[in-house]
Amino acid sequence: MSKIKIAHILHSVGGVDVSLRQILQNINTLEFESIVIHGDSDTQALFQDKNFESIVEFKVPIHREISIKNDFLAIRKALKIIRKERPDLIHSHSTKGGVIARVIGFLTGIKVLHTPQAFSYLCTDKKIKKTAFLLIEKLLSKGNSVLLASSESELQRAIEEVGYARSKTALFNNAITPIDKVFRLSIPKTWPDKYLCSVGRPCYQKNTEELIRVLYEVNKTEDIHLVLVGVGHHADQLEMVENLVLKLNLKDKITILNWTSREDVLHITSKSKLYVSTSRYEGLPYAIIESLALSIPNVVSDCDGNRDLIKNDFNGFCIKNNDTKEFSQKIIKLLREESLHNEFSRNAKDTFLKHHNIGQKIKDLESIYKKELE
Structure with missing residues (x-):
């Protein structure tokens, strides 16, 4: 049986980076093949699977800030990669990764599972900006995508505020490998014990x-x-x-x-x-x-x-x-x-x-x- 090929698209920083690495280092490599499309100025660390083998990765101009030029280039370059790699599914992580992936999903017909790790419209108390971001989320929710929430709260917000149909949602709580070893501090300790x-x-x-x-x-x-x-x-x-x-x-x-x-x-x-x-x-x-x-x-x-x-x-x-x-x-x-x-x-x-x-x-x-x- 051939492996299921998953393309991950994201801006790989902070918790989003941790999330993807935990998935890649634990998913069954006998059943799943992974590739990663991420920002050209985010993480420098290699992505590895559970066998410590390097995962194929591609860098495109996915940046946190909104930029018509960079965002268009990111979509164009990622689209070219997706058409060449022909994954079975796309899994997007983070707001920018989700925008790029869902546009590509619409253009190629490939289903997208989108994990926001917190919706973009929550990032501001400015009404116009919040309304605009929410509108974008609403529009993108109507395509060939499934909301793969990282928490029950995120799932409910997707249904009640963004407007996802319950049938187009799923839940996978963030999780990590047990921490059996705590490493020694590599930086000077300048704070008290308490x-x-x-x-x-x-x-x-x-x-x-x-x-x-x-x-x-x-x-x-x-x-x-x-x-x-x-x-x-x-x-x-x-x-x-x-x-x-x-x-x-x-x-x-x-x-x-x-x-x-x-x-x-x-x-x-x-x-x-x-x-x-x-x-x-x-x-x-x-x-x-x-x-x-x-x-x-x-x-x-x-x-x-x-x-x-x-x-x-x-x-x-x-x-x-x-x-x-x-x-x-x-x-x-x-x-x-x-x-x-x-x-x-x-x-x-x-x-x-x-x-x-x-x-x-x-x-x-x-x-x-x-x-x-x-």
Whole structure:
């Protein structure tokens, strides 16, 4: 029997990059062949399968920013590749990857499975921009594509707001390989042993200013540090966050780290007291999945993605409406109550093992691929 050929199209940075690599490193290579079409200025690391064999990849001008010239070139070049490679299915990841893939799907008749990892129209509070992005999503949802959501929240939003028919949706929760080994830190440790951890660039989505305000409230009664990791890509609100840190006199209470290796991120997360997130929206955040795999309790905002992973009074606390006072009180509670912290820690690991171990869950994705070809 011939293999099913999947073409992955994406802008390969951050969680989107992690997502694809987890899929490629776990999917059955006896049944599936993969190729990758990604941006010419995103990741430099090779893509490998479960046997550590390099996967065929093509670089085209897929960039985060909207550019008529680059986007047209990306579509034209990717279309040429698709026509030559003749995949059975296209799996797009990220907003830009989804736009390019679904245009190509329309032109070639090849079915596209699209995983947004958070819809683009959520990235702004400006009404005109939000309406325009939502309209694009609505138009692209009508073609020969299936919404392959990364979380239940994303699935419901696709149906209720974007307008996908339920029959044109599927769900594959983000998942990772169990973390059996935490590597040594490859960068100098400049922060104290007692700290909170958060991963994500200062931007509208991550709502980092709210996180700084929470840190300020916590430090009124608890001496705690924050290590903010992964600031390097598209950190458009970094200056705003740094100014707030100075205004609240928190310079000695926060360490802001540029983009570093995944091994360093896992090390920092594994040694933290708690993982925290004040995001306005997510797909299904890998940083939180990794914290669960490392048995770290969470205190997070009640948004898409976060609420799918963190259950109140089980593996952490999920705070509604970015209530700064409530957020800080729950952090203080977990810092002070060791028995509760230990209970949430055990439940965090249990959540990961039951729902987000890709070694077990990859068969669900393989079944979805096969079903869409029937």
